[in-house]
Amino acid sequence: MANKTIAFIGTGNMSYAIIGGMVKSGFDAQHIIATNRNEEKLAKVSADFGVQTTTNNLDAIAQAEVIVLSVKPQMMAELCQTIQASGIDFKNKLFVSVAAGITVTRLREMLGHPVRLVRCMPNTPSLLGKGVSGLFAADVSVDEQTLIEQVFSSTGIVVWLDEEQKINDIIAVTGSSPAYFFLFMETIEAKALELGFSAVQARQLVEQTALGAAMMACDQQAISLEQLRANVTSKGGTTHAAIETYKANHINKITSDAMDACIARAKEMEQEL
Numbered sequence: 595m596a597n598k599t600i601a602f603i604g605t606g607n608m609s610y611a612i613i614g615g616m617v618k619s620g621f622d623a624q625h626i627i628a629t630n631r632n633e634e635k636l637a638k639v640s641a642d643f644g645v646q647t648t649t650n651n652l653d654a655i656a657q658a659e660v661i662v663l664s665v666k667p668q669m670m671a672e673l674c675q676t677i678q679a680s681g682i683d684f685k686n687k688l689f690v691s692v693a694a695g696i697t698v699t700r701l702r703e704m705l706g707h708p709v710r711l712v713r714c715m716p717n718t719p720s721l722l723g724k725g726v727s728g729l730f731a732a733d734v735s736v737d738e739q740t741l742i743e744q745v746f747s748s749t750g751i752v753v754w755l756d757e758e759q760k761i762n763d764i765i766a767v768t769g770s771s772p773a774y775f776f777l778f779m780e781t782i783e784a785k786a787l788e789l790g791f792s793a794v795q796a797r798q799l800v801e802q803t804a805l806g807a808a809m810m811a812c813d814q815q816a817i818s819l820e821q822l823r824a825n826v827t828s829k830g831g832t833t834h835a836a837i838e839t840y841k842a843n844h845i846n847k848i849t850s851d852a853m854d855a856c857i858a859r860a861k862e863m864e865q866e867l
């Protein structure tokens with residue numbers, strides 16, 4: 595990665611998290627260019643991580659060897675149209691798209707060129723080096739795969755996928771799932787408030803418990819999640835009463851249905867965009 599420059603086109607929530615993870619893990623900020631149409635967002639990423647910034651996407655693309663397309667899927671066609679119209683030489687450029695719901699075929703149509711491309715499905719914990727990135731390579735050399743693996747493994751773990759359609763599955767498992775955990779935390783926080791804990795206490799109690807549970811799972815790999823749960827659940831006790839309530843309300847089915855809806859939406863977007 596030594597002398598390669600990487601440009602993030604459309605630096606919002608996701609690119610901010612990736613850039614943060616990269617810089618905190620030691621990537622040279624001077625080899626990262628962040629773009630946005632909004633100066634305010636660029637001021638923050640520059641102040642926080644010391645990367646180069648510009649509102650001129652084409653300047654950034656011209657300077658970079660790796661170009662991460664990171665606008666919302668609905669804005670990708672318009673962005674690619676401007677890249678295509680610029681007449682930029684794609685020969686020495688490797689593209690990465692983090693967009694959900696846009697296939698390799700469709701991205702190449704949008705760019706008007708059969709670019710070498712990696713589809714990446716990251717998640718926002720990348721900011722803390724705790725991300726997961728699912729990667730699918732399309733006509734990418736071994737050296738380029740190594741390069742992309744270096745970039746994304748600086749933000750957490752990477753998983754190479756052998757079929758493009760698995761990107762949609764990993765969206766459900768890791769791309770979108772931080773939001774499921776936050777939703778679950780929100781429900782505990784709301785109930786803690788109802789029980790009379792202050793807002794500060796409710797937030798602190800839920801975040802410390804979530805962190806503690808996640809760290810126990812990470813620290814005790816040999817113990818199944820089911821067993822970790824069992825270790826909290828005394829026979830005839832309070833946790834048992836709570837868990838039985840979750841089961842009676844079909845928590846497994848709710849999660850399975852939610853993840854199926856996530857995958858179905860990704861497939862629908864592939865038809866729409």
Ligand SMILES: NC(=O)C1=CN([C@@H]2O[C@H](COP(=O)(O)OP(=O)(O)OC[C@H]3O[C@@H](n4cnc5c(N)ncnc54)[C@H](OP(=O)(O)O)[C@@H]3O)[C@@H](O)[C@H]2O)C=CC1
Nearest residue numbers: 604605606607608630631664665666667673692693694716
């Ligand atoms: N957020 C997440 O957890 C994850 C997101 N992704 C993918 O990442 C991509 C980005 O998502 P996210 O970061 O959440 O979205 P954001 O809207 O936060 O970030 C995209 C940014 O790009 C800006 N932008 C739009 N068009 C252009 C343009 N032509 N030139 C320069 N900047 C532009 C937007 O500006 P403005 O604010 O004015 O619209 C916005 O600030 C999506 O494709 C999504 O599917 C993948 C995995 C997880």
Ligand SMILES: O=C(O)[C@@H]1CCC=N1
Nearest residue numbers: 693694765769770771
């Ligand atoms: O909600 C979305 O569509 C994006 C993709 C994964 C997380 N956020």
